[in-house]
Amino acid sequence: MLAIAALVSLLIGTVLAFLSSLPDIRSLDDYRPLVATMILDRFNRPIDAIAKEFRVIVPYSNLPPLLPGAFVAAEDSRFWEHEGLDLWSIARAAFNNIRAGRRSQGGSTITQQVTRALLLSPEKSYLRKLAEAVLAYRLERMLTKEEILAIYLNEIYLGEGAYGVEAAARTYFGKKASQLTLGEIALLAGLPQSPSNYSPLRQPEAARARQRYVLNRMAEDGLVTADAARAAYEEGLPLAGQWRKAINGYFALYIRQQLLTVYKEADLYQKGLSVATTVDARLQETAAKAIQAGAAGIAGRHHGPPPQGALVALDTGSGRIQAMIGGVDFTENQFNRAVQANRQPGSAFKPLLYATALEQGISPDAVFQDAPISLYSGTGKPWQPHNFKREYRGPITLTEALVHSSNVIAVRLIQRVGPQQVIATARTLGISAPLDADLSLALGSSPVSLLELTAAYAAIANRGEYRAPVGITRIGDRHGGFTPWPQSAGRQALTPATAAWLQGAMTQVVRQGTGKNAAGVVGASGKTGTTDNQVDAWFIGSAQDLTTGVWFGHDRDIPLGDGETGGQAAAPVWKQFMLQVVN
DSSP, rough: OOHHHHHHHHHHHHHHHHHHTTOOSSSGGOOOOOOOOOEEEEOOEEEEEEEESOOOOOOOGGTTTTTHHHHHHHTTTTTTTTSSHHHHHHHHHHHHHHHSOOOOOOOOHHHHHHHHOOOOOOOOEEEEEEHHHHHHHHHHHHHHHHHHHHHHHHHBBTTTTTTTTHHHHHHHHHGGGGGGGHHHHHHHHHTOOOOTTTTTTOHHHHHHHHHHHHHHHHHHHTTSSSSHHHHOOOHHOOOOOOOGGGGHHHHHHHHHHHHHTTOOOOHHHHHHOOOESSHHHHHHHHHHHHHHHHHHHHHHHHEEEEEEEEEEETTTOOOOEEEEEEETTTTTOOOOOTTTTTTTGGGHHHHHHHHHHHHHTTTTTEEEEEEEOOOOOOSOOEEEOOOGGGGEEEEEEEHHHHHTTOOOHHHHHHHOOOOOHHHHHHHHTTOOOOOSSGGGGGGTTOOHHHHHHHHHHHHHHHHTTTOBOEEEEEETTSSOOOEEEEOOEEEEOHHHHHHHHHHHHHHHHHHSTTTGGGGGGTOOEEEEOGGGGGGGGEEEEETTTTEEEEEEEEEOOOOTTTOOOOOIIIIIHHHHHHHHHHH
């Protein structure tokens, strides 16, 4: 008897301990799920999210009246009458399952589904069922029916990574839950039973059948008329595709890294932040299409694998990032080549060399010999830098040298001013990458990032005033408050006279020099860059109030193909993008 009593006591103690560990939801304020940090474009339109569970909490009062009713009609028609458990529905489901010879129906109420979602373990056991029943009993006595339904509509998984109706509305329809039509509401209400089997993106026919079922149930319950249900069904599936387009993934990761300089990682999944950014969704889409077309064009010209590409567009006066594409397809590779990759810029680095020369007092009218040159190092082996196609023009001015991208004059110039002085100028213009203090620096041998070099060009176009790139304007919280994000403070990196000369020379680069394939954009100036064997191709330039950098190359440093210079590969893509956004 003592052994039995001890066993019973142990069992009771185990059950009580388990029940005491259940989530304690006494009010709606105790419901604190994982939520997404929303990333908004400059017009406050959502473009992406940072989330472990993509969830956006929406108050019950903000939902269209038909939406809660649709879920009740589809999932738990006796929700407003039962007290957490619906024995009649359980018995009916058991009978139908026995008759079908398989588990074809479930008898869980909405309250039970809420308890199941709130429990930490997905295990199926008698103890788990007991926990569900106890927690359902608690919820029905602690919360109103509307509060239970509010938790359900924010918690339930609806497929494609979306938790809750707000996230699902944005995922499937590209709109807020408050903007959903009757047909869209019915489609979402049909998903909880099996989000994968009824996914409108993957199983449209099954989704349509389930939508029809929900509309019929709503008509039977008197929520809508039969005519309204029929009209909603005949609208079809007006899907907007997944709202978080792959093109915004690179920028979203960049924003995430910026946020982690201020916030803890857990904050990004718990605080319900909204991040107002500088990016323009229209420019993002235009940039992505331009990079994809450029990569496809290079691959098509050489019948080889498509290269990667990147594009950054900055507001010239403020340094605000208006577009950032870090690769051809974010879903295939998340490495951001606009920020994380340091690549040799080739001649695209030369404006920093020329800026150094002018800042040291060398006249732009100074004449240098554009002729072959041999230099000797301690090894005794000559270094013989040469121009593209080994073409030389004899004595020419610095303006002509930059317009035609003379390599030998760039080397002669760095001999005059010194590599350390060029590095100092680069640092003033925001270049943080390691730079080798040797003569090859003049030819862009030291790798830099596209974002930083584009920001340096923006300073030139901004009369010599440098502003560090910035992608965030303010951070909002779930209570409606917001905190401004520090914006870039300008500093005079070059004299206005030096900047004006560089702008004028780079305008000539586009009109008659290596950047002719960028011509046609009003007010265009810029510079090409090509590395040995056409491994990297660059074009960075400004027009009106925008400075944009474009890069193409393979991740493994293999050639793009014969003739794929910055002027051939990158400049036309720059032009394609700029014509659509500034003219």
